[in-house]
């Protein structure tokens with residue numbers, strides 16, 4: 001996927017054009033910036049867009065005109081952009097790297113290059129340690145310190161953290177702030193509120209009439225490693241876990257507007273603000289105002305959307321993927337809620353790679369408010385996970401029967417397995433073992449490096465075996481660690497529809513597989529989904545909220561989710 005690299009090239013071209021400061025270069029700068037933004041947020045590989053529809057298809061992307069489309073084509077065909085190479089001769093500077101630093105724009109980077117031949121962060125580090133920046137006109141000691149701090153943070157913060165790491169941290173900070181008595185109300189905003197799978201920084205909003213004391217309290221929390229900036233309305237700290245956190249103190253009158261603004265996404269907000277402007281209004285983080293500057297609404301997010309002629313949009317849907325138009329038409333789909341699951345169809349025990357017994361997993365499920373679980377241990381070819389053979393499943397299922405009797409309906413345990421889909425698409429258990437199961441999941445755990453067609457055929461063979469109920473983590477990706485394997489998900493969904501096989505939304509924070517965009521892609525087909533925890537311990541049922549968040553980001557209704565059904569109905573869907 002070339003999107004990221006191409007977006008960086010365009011941003012750098014814009015950086016270099018900024019230096020010129022002519023009227024025509026300003027226009028060009030804007031064009032390149034817009035294109036960079038579009039391409040970096042594009043869900044589909046840019047090369048696919050081009051392959052399917054050529055330059056014409058490229059020009060349909062927002063912010064991409066003929067000139068830019070030509071540049072994209074040039075890059076995809078030749079691997080380079082001449083204009084970029086020419087500009088680079090004058091400015092051999094790594095703008096992508098340097099402009100990530102706080103207080104470093106393209107112009108200052110060029111100044112540093114002209115005066116000290118600084119091309120990248122390594123050069124800058126040397127200049128800082130020999131104190132060359134502080135004596136430079138237009139920079140000074142403060143700049144030197146700022147760059148030093150910024151480089152340190154960048155080194156530690158390269159990349160983002162999993163939602164499963166960031167959300168608990170954010171909730172913990174909120175709890176502590178509430179406990180301090182220095183804030184009346186505290187809210188999580190930003191990508192964390194939108195349940196994005198990774199988080200760049202945590203955003204917290206607080207209502208307080210003791211902002212100074214609150215900020216003091218915040219900067220002294222044990223989780224805080226260093227204070228990046230501190231003020232009575234906004235303070236940013238670096239958390240030891242490897243993430244920064246913004247705390248903003250908000251005027252209680254503005255909380256709705258502030259929540260709307262700081263929840264984002266940026267793209268969603270830009271569109272919402274355009275709607276406000278078209279109505280002759282002004283919308284910012286303080287409120288919605290009419291053309292005379294009179295406040296219309298600021299306290300409630302819900303009312304702000306209403307005054308704009310829109311439905312309130314659930315945070316998970318605020319990604320500018322079509323929700324704006326639907327909210328204007330009053331046709332937002334009803335999406336699954338966090339309390340809608342009755343069961344969990346993918347759990348492990350210590351018989352394989354789990355760390356709790358079946359009894360313990362059952363009690364934990366009850367404590368979590370679930371009415372049924374499927375116990376789905378690994379099969380024999382999963383050696384690292386101590387997979388079970390047919391005989392072991394047979395004896396294990398007798399234990400399930402006994403436990404079900406003991407539970408007297410407090411919880412029902414369904415018999416299942418997470419069966420390896422072998423290299424040729426066959427299943428890792430005998431048919432008669434699988435036939436006893438209420439819930440047979442099939443998953444790929446090995447031989448990831450196959451061609452797209454071969455992998456698609458392999459998975460479809462398992463789907464069409466007639467023995468499985470659920471396809472587990474359908475793309476095999478691990479966030480920030482392993483790319484999804486090559487697979488044609490639409491063909492898979494088509495086969496799943498024909499064979500009544502359910503597609504999993506695996507809730508493990510490092511998986512979230514299917515992800516939001518894939519859920520959107522395959523929900524065109526008449527398939528059901530299962531939101532599963534894939535629990536390996538008694539705490540892991542907590543992961544279900546990430547799966548639900550992902551389903552909400554994929555606009556999924558609860559009628560599409562098998563384990564949002566009560567047991568008897570879920571069993572009927574499974575047995576189809």
Ligand code: DGT
Pocket residue numbers: 189190191192196198199200201202203261262263264265266269270
């Ligand atoms: P992250 O931190 O990268 O995971 O993503 P966010 O969405 O939390 O982004 P962040 O922390 O930079 O900003 C929080 C929200 O504040 C963002 O979603 C929308 C709003 N915001 C920030 N900068 C701008 C801006 O320049 N324009 C608009 N309209 N909104 C912004």
Ligand code: CA
Pocket residue numbers: 190191192200201202203
């Ligand atoms: Ca953020």
Ligand code: CA
Pocket residue numbers: 190201202203246
């Ligand atoms: Ca932020």
Ligand code: ZN
Pocket residue numbers: 418443445472473
């Ligand atoms: Zn698995």
